[in-house]
Amino acid sequence: MISASLRASPRPYANPYVAGVALGLVLLTAFVVMGRGLGASGAFASSAAGVVSAAAPEAARANPYFARYLGGDGPWLDWLLIEIVGVGIGGFLSALVAHRLHLDIERGPRLSRNARLLTAFGGGAVMGLGAVLARGCTSGQALTGGALLSVGSWLFVAGAFGAAYLVAPLLRRLWT
Amino acid sequence: MTAPYFELGYFGTRGALVAALVIGIAFGWCLESAGMGSARKLAGQFYLTDLTVFKVMFSAVVTAMLGLFWLGRIGVLDISRVYVPETYLVPQLVGGLLFGVGFALGGLCPGTSCVAAATGRLDGVALVFGMWCGVLGTGLLFPALARFYERTPRGVLTLPQVAHVPYGVAVFLVVLAALVGFMSAERIEARPRIGA
Numbered sequence: 001m002i003s004a005s006l007r008a009s010p011r012p013y014a015n016p017y018v019a020g021v022a023l024g025l026v027l028l029t030a031f032v033v034m035g036r037g038l039g040a041s042g043a044f045a046s047s048a049a050g051v052v053s054a055a056a057p058e059a060a061r062a063n064p065y066f067a068r069y070l071g072g073d074g075p076w077l078d079w080l081l082i083e084i085v086g087v088g089i090g091g092f093l094s095a096l097v098a099h100r101l102h103l104d105i106e107r108g109p110r111l112s113r114n115a116r117l118l119t120a121f122g123g124g125a126v127m128g129l130g131a132v133l134a135r136g137c138t139s140g141q142a143l144t145g146g147a148l149l150s151v152g153s154w155l156f157v158a159g160a161f162g163a164a165y166l167v168a169p170l171l172r173r174l175w176t
Numbered sequence: 177m178t179a180p181y182f183e184l185g186y187f188g189t190r191g192a193l194v195a196a197l198v199i200g201i202a203f204g205w206c207l208e209s210a211g212m213g214s215a216r217k218l219a220g221q222f223y224l225t226d227l228t229v230f231k232v233m234f235s236a237v238v239t240a241m242l243g244l245f246w247l248g249r250i251g252v253l254d255i256s257r258v259y260v261p262e263t264y265l266v267p268q269l270v271g272g273l274l275f276g277v278g279f280a281l282g283g284l285c286p287g288t289s290c291v292a293a294a295t296g297r298l299d300g301v302a303l304v305f306g307m308w309c310g311v312l313g314t315g316l317l318f319p320a321l322a323r324f325y326e327r328t329p330r331g332v333l334t335l336p337q338v339a340h341v342p343y344g345v346a347v348f349l350v351v352l353a354a355l356v357g358f359m360s361a362e363r364i365e366a367r368p369r370i371g372a
Contacts, residue, residue: 016231017358019210023232024239026202031244032252033195035180036259038203040287041311048312065318073189079196084290086200087207091291094208103296106215106283120215120299121306123282124289127275128310131286132318133325134271136261138285141268142233145261147240149335149346152263159272164280168222171280175219 008099027143036079037144041131043084050075065132080140108175119174130160177254179247184257204291206236213291215283215299222280227361238354245347265328282306 013019030037049069053060060066069075095101107116131137134156136145142160145153178184182192210232211217220226247253279285282303284292289307292300314321336346 013211013228014209016210016228017235019206020232020235021239023203023206023210024236024243026199026206027236027240028243028247029202030195030199031240031258032179032247033181033199034192035183035257037240038199038287040285040290041307044286044308044311045315048308048315052312052315063315063318064322065315077193079192082193082196083200083203084287086197086202087204087287087290088294089197090201090204090206091208091213092204092294093201094205095213095295098209100208101296103298105298106292107299108216116299117302120282120284120289120302121309123278123280123284124286124303124306124308125310125313126278126281127286128278128307128312129314130271130273130275130278131307132271132311132314133321134268134275135264137275137287138233138279139287141261141272143236143240146233146237147244148258148260149241149343149350150261150263151330151333151335151338152265152268153261154335155263155265156268156272156275159269160276160279163273163276164222165276167277167280168219172223174281175216175223175283 010100011098023143024147027147030144031147034079037140037147038083039080039136039140039144040084040087041128041137042080042140043078044128045069045132046075046078046081108173110176111174116174134159177251179253180257184254203287204294207288207291208295212288213284213295213297213300215292215297215303218285218288219280219283224364227365230361231358234354234357238351241347241350245343260332260334263330263333264326265330267325267327270324278310 027038046069049060049066052066053070060070069078105113105116134141141153141156207213211228212232217226218229221229244255248255284300284303286307289300289303293304336343339346
């Protein structure tokens with residue numbers, strides 16, 4: 001099935017408003033079923049806490065940021081970590097049925113493959129810092145906190161998109 | 177009130193993890209089908225060539241917001257039992273600014289990078305790894321950042337509270353802003369572009 005999916009031509013993406021409403025209903029389902037919203041950066045935090053805890057249990061417990069992920073069922077059964085595993089599975093399945101699975105490095109026409117991997121890594125690292133300080137990312141703050149009308153979440157959105165628009169002209173070489 | 181089910185004890189932690197997986201799969205499916213696993217598509221948001229990010233995110237926020245409001249209003253959902261992220265003004269603004277720089281540089285956000293990676297994009301894998309290292313590094317330096325992290329706490333603070341308007345009015349104004357935003361987005365995408 002996977003090889004058949006790789007050979008067929010990719011289907012066009014869904015209408016963004018339809019996909020957005022569907023995503024909103026998924027978020028609403030999380031609120032109704034769990035009493036909490038979606039997230040992504042929390043999964044990175046709990047898995048980082050899990051690795052630190054395995055390497056240096058004392059240091060992990062002494063660190064207030066990692067320590068909070070070490071209670072309960074432990075960092076590897078954190079709700080957001082399981083949810084993000086689901087995100088990977090869901091994304092894979094959606095791409096599979098729409099013939100959009102393919103191994104590549106997506107990049108601007110002027111960027112080498114290695115340079116793209118480097119900017120992706122660097123961008124991720126900066127977002128990691130930002131998401132820790134902001135207590136969440138585009139999922140936990142923008143979507144979840146946004147729908148709950150949390151002031152801090154809307155402040156995060158304003159900061160994130162404001163900064164992205166400010167630096168985008170300097171980064172034009174990466175994408176065009 | 178019959179919801180939120182987990183908060184009201186309808187099922188335990190094992191059920192919660194099954195819910196996490198199912199909700200995650202649906203989340204990832206929505207993101208991928210909208211094209212949100214593509215860094216070039218997402219970066220188009222910042223050059224005003226492709227406003228998919230804005231349309232998907234804002235319609236999702238509006239849908240969930242309206243659902244919360246009406247389920248609360250008809251008495252199905254006890255909104256006071258839904259966890260609202262607490263507000264810390266300065267760290268969230270600064271964190272947002274840094275996040276935006278990383279987003280423009282990497283072209284994907286944490287959730288969409290997982291979709292990109294799962295669909296075979298190696299730049300998505302690199303971004304997931306970068307994000308993980310960034311969170312790990314910040315976590316290791318956390319004792320030095322803890323004072324900043326705790327600055328300007330405002331607890332659970334919502335837009336209707338600061339604007340001194342009823343919840344329903346705030347919901348209505350956000351819907352109105354979304355509709356204006358969607359119309360503007362369509363006009364921006366439709367305009368002729370030099371060199372395009």
